[in-house]
Each structure stands twice: as C-alpha cells, then as structure tokens.
Amino acid sequence: MDPLFTVTVYSENQVGLLNQISIIFTRRNLNIWSLTVSASAIEGVHKFTITCRTSQKQIEAVVKQIEKKIDVLKAFYYTNDEIIYQEVALYKVQTENLLDSNDFEELVRSSHAHIMEINRTYTVIQKTGHCEEIQDLYEKLIPYGVLQFVRSGRVAITKSTEEKVSRFLAERAEVGRNVN
C-alpha cells in the first residue's frame, strides 16, 4: 500500500478554495482520506489538513500545484513521523447494554476515552487518538451495540522547530511594505 501523507495548506479566506484544492486531487484520481478545514491560529488565514495515500512523487507534485493557486499561502506534506496528529471520534451506545456489563468502565478507562453524556436510552463516549486506536475502540464497543459512530478528519502539528508559515507571512509583509 502507498504511504499515508498529511498535507497542510494555509490560504487566504476566500470562497471556493476548498474546491480549488480538491480538484488537484481529483485530477490525479487521488482519494482524499480525511479533511479538516478551519481558521488557523493566524488571523485571516485558513488551514486545511488533508490525508491521502499515494506515492512520494505524486504528493510532491500535488503540493506544488496546490501552492501554485493564487490564494494559497503555503502548502506542505508530511509523513506520520514528522507530525503530532489526532482525530476525535464519538460513539453512541445503548445505555441498558452498558448497565449489565462488568468491564465497560475498564474499557473506557484503558482506552483513555470520556463519557460525554448518559441518559436512559444512550451513552455518548468520546475519544481522541490515532485512527487505529479509534477503530480499535469501535470494534470493542460493537458487542454493546453501537448506534452511531462518527470520526473527524485529522488535525496535525509539526515536530519541526521552525514556523514556516509565520516566517513566510513576515517576509511577504516586508515585500508588501516595500512595493506600496
């Protein structure tokens, strides 16, 4: 199987950017595995975190073509060992099934999950972690009867000590001051 890459894209907050980015994957018939879009820590800058399985050569070309889009500030790709990443998942389980169980509490504890809500009908459990851990808990909950299970896309932070986007924005601001 091809390796999993995490692509992060920083862009201006413009209509249609998601479309502009996603068509670059579509064109090469690449499947986006997960996608998270939100405001970044920098005001006015949007951040996309995309995971995709493909070859190194493809992902490199994709990232360059994303960065080429006028409203994109910077785009990067990482392998799992270069980032700290998390997903969050919610599981909805029938409460009465849990009441009869002896090891449910232990399961939640050992999975580092939290109970978000309990009522007579259902219980909502939340877990953050890596994809495999989230899947693992899901499988362990199946015997209790899972009513709903949702997982988020990935969020990621680089291990590098260099903040490339901030540096890029500072450089561009400097250029902008000089031309105007």
Next chain:
Amino acid sequence: MNEYSGSEILLKSLLEEGVETIFGYPGGSIMPVYDALYDYQDKFHHVLVRHEQGAVHAAQGFARACGKTGVVIVTSGPGATNAITGIADAMIDSTPIVVITGQVASAALGSDAFQETDLIGITLPITKWSYQIRRAEDVAWAVARAFYIASNGRPGPVVLDFAKNAQVEKTTFNYKKCNFIRSYNPYPNIDNSLISLAVNMINNAKKPLLIFGQGVTLSGAEKELKEFLDKTDIPAAATLMGLSALPSDYKNFKGMLGMHGSIASNIKTNECDLLIAVGLRFSDRITGTVSTYAKQAKIIHIDIDAAEIGKIIPVTLGILGDAKTVLSRLTNGVKEAKHTEWLQTFEEPERVEYEKVISPEIYPTEGPINMGEVVRFVADASQGEAIVVNDVGQNQMLSARYSKFAKPRSLVTSGGLGTMGFGLPAAVGAKIAKPTRQVCLFVGDGGLQMTMQELGTIMQEKIGVKIIVLNNTWLGNVRQWQELFFNERYSQTRLQNPDFQQVAEAYGFGHQRVIERKDLGDAVEKMLADPDQPYLLEVCVVEEGMVMPMIPPGKGITEIMLNEHEWYSKS
C-alpha cells in the same frame, strides 16, 4: 465624488490597464456593459467576433503577438461556455488573457436562472484565477488583480464572472493598480548558489545542449538567450512553443524538438552530457517515453513555475526564476567556450534529415504540391518577417518546421491543447496586435471549418490576414496515424469540402486556388502584395502526405521514422 455604474467602472478600469482592444460578443447578462461601451467607442476598439471561442482565440493571438494581456467580454451561460476551449488553451499555453463573462444577478445565483452556469466551477481548473464580482465596489479591485495575475510570473487566463446587479449598481471610482498579492509571489528570488552550481556544470560540460520553450519569449529573454549561446557556443533547440525566440538562421540553432522535430535535436538530447532546459515543461510531445529520456545527462531546469521543476523529469539542478534574469546571470558567470567537435556530430543526422525528409518535402520536382513546399514559398517570399499563425494538424507541424523566423513572437500556435480552429481567430488577434506585419495563417481544410465563421469578423473589421488553406481533403494528421498505426483503417477522416473559393468570394476577399506547382510562386506574391487586405489562398496539396520525421507515440526520442518504411539509424 461621482458615482458610476459597475459597467462603466469596468471600462474605466480597463483603460487604466492600457487596454485598447476588446474581443467580444454581447448578450442578455452583459448588456449593461455593452450599453456603457456605447459611450466609450472612441476609447476602445471592440472586435465583434462570430462565436465566443473566436473571441478568446483572437485575444490569445493578440497577446502572443505583442505580449500584452488580451481582453474578452462575453455574456453568461452559452456565451461563457463557448469561451471555455480558448480559456483552456490559454491555460496550458501560459497566455495572458482576462475574460469577463456576464452572470445573472447575485440574488439569482444558484437558482438555475435563465442563462446561469456555474462558470467559476467550470473554469477553476483551467484558469490561473477566477473570481465572481457580486458588488460594484469590487469591480476596480478585481480588474486590477486580474491584470496583475494574468500577466505576471507564469502568465495565464483569468476569468471575471460579473453578476448583473454589480454591472448596474453605482459606486465611486478609485483605481489602484495591483502590484502585490500576499499569497502570490510571481518573481521568486533567484538563489545565487544555484547559479554558481550551474555555471560549474556548464563550464565542465563537454557535450552540452540547451533546449528552450516559450518561457524565453514570455520573460523577454530572447537577447539573453542569444548572448548565452554566443559566449558558450552551445547548440540549442526549441519546443514548438519556443520557436522564433531565436532566429531560424542562428548558427547554433538546431531546430524543433519532439515528435516531428529535427532528428539531430532529439538524438543529441540522448547523447549530451548536460541538458539545460529553459522555460519549458517537458511535455510528452517533447520527451517521448520518459523512462528513456536524457538518462545519460545531467539536467538543469530553469523555470519560473516551481510546480514544473521535477514534475516530469527528475533534474540534477532546478533553478526557480525567470529565464531573462537567470540566463543573464549564467552568461556573466560562464567561461567562453568552443564546442566545435560536439557541434560537428550534429552534421550527420542533419544531412540524413535533409536528404531523406526536408529536400523531398520542400523541393519536390514532380507529383502534387507538398504542404512543406507551400510553407517554403511563403517563407522565402516573406523573408522571415511575417508572423506565422497556424492551426492544428499536418499544416501546423509543417509550417512550424519550414517557416523562417527572424523576429521574436513570430509563431502563434496552439501547443499544449492542440486546438483545431485556433488558427483563424488567432490570426485576427495577431494582425490587430501587429498591424504593420504580414500575418500568414496556415490552416487545414478541417481546422478552417471549425471556426470559419470568423471570416465574417475579418470582413467586417477589414483585417489583412493571409489565409493559406492547405487543402488535402483529409483530416490529414489523423489520417497519417490511421495509415501508420491503425492498419490504414480510415475511419471518419475523409472530408467533403465546400468550394473555399466561393466562400472567400462570399466574404469579398481576394482569393486564388493553386493546383499546379508552376503557379505557386506567383500566387504567393499576389497574396502578399497588399498587407492590409485579407486574402485566401487555397493550395490543393498532396492528399496522402505525411509529416516526417516522426517519433511514434510511446517510443523513445531516438526511435525516429524517416518515412513509412525507414527508420533513422546512425551510420
């Protein structure tokens, strides 16, 4: 402060950008703009085309001939979708154009209103930037940005989708040219350490070859290229899009690369020890099979688009920057050199090509007229001073191979998209951009009929283009492939044509049909006599001609056919 409608602001903004010519076609959703244009007729030359595809190709021809951004105005829905082929062509061939399309009023967007199409959605993948203007306040800003983006860095098409309410709403006008976009740096800093590395590689190369594309023309680096070659004595070859950046008779110019390129330039690509690629994108028409392309060579790739470096061919050294600056820095750094022995090795393939391909194509003594022969007559008569425009097919390859170029920006062709129907409208744009130069269009009988309606534009605008129809009664290029690779199964490639003489007559153009070789010289003279008058010269050429040499699709660049039966092999 005075208030103006969004439509008038659009026109005022175009004036601020120095626009004088607009190629367009009116319709419901752009009528306020056309109404405003009524008061600006002395400021703009609006060329009324006959089909929106023609408007875009004309704007492309204009931009390619003079380097300025071409401007198109069309209506929404079908007007806008008719423009798509041209936009895609401009995208792949890096042509600066701004296409303004009408759009339904903002309030109706998304409701399937009359003549609403999601033009932003359609054009996102084929534009450098596309933007929907929904408020009159945004018009000036969007136009300024559009021109900045279209013409800077690696040029390309920009679409401004102009909602009808924004065309009529009023606001103040305060134009500020765009010279900076935070997220887009069109001219990245050139890394001088890479220049030093390249200089070393060039100084140490024994068998260097330089190949160049349109990047040289786009950055205005024709002089810098020649100075570099003068100093280093390195042989150079062009992609189709690069042609005319060097004069055809330049001593070290080795012709066109690729599928129908010169034998020497292709063979030597796979023999050189250093390949210097300037402003090109290693299209498959140039590389043939990538896995056998220039494997022996160190490769330096100079391009302004970071996404092109390493996209197709792994390179030893990628230099991000514009061709003009990089070439002049390289010229400063490199040692003067002579490559006499290496250059001598080009002579053998050049001799074979001349004897087996060129001479029989352009100097035949019997049989029907050849396409290449017609091109040779026009080239001789115009002395390399003409702007050559061509369509797509055999006519394109032969006019690219056998035209003579003395000045930059002298070939206007549809390279990356290979758009049949490009030629005629592109010639219109080229002639408007350069009215004092001869503009000679080579077009096939098939391609002419793809945008033949633009003859009406030529008539109404009295545009002195010289239309040379190379009539072989076939979709010749496809016929050639069917003969060579599909067992002579001529599926849907024979054409029954109208009488092109009567067509020309209907539009009031001078015209002539030539069937015999002895009449060709005079006919070409006559055609070129008055550069201000349109003229249609139809030459009935050999029906089953072949463009040679040819690297068949799927083959490496050293596997070259000389004709149907013979392959090039080194003697």
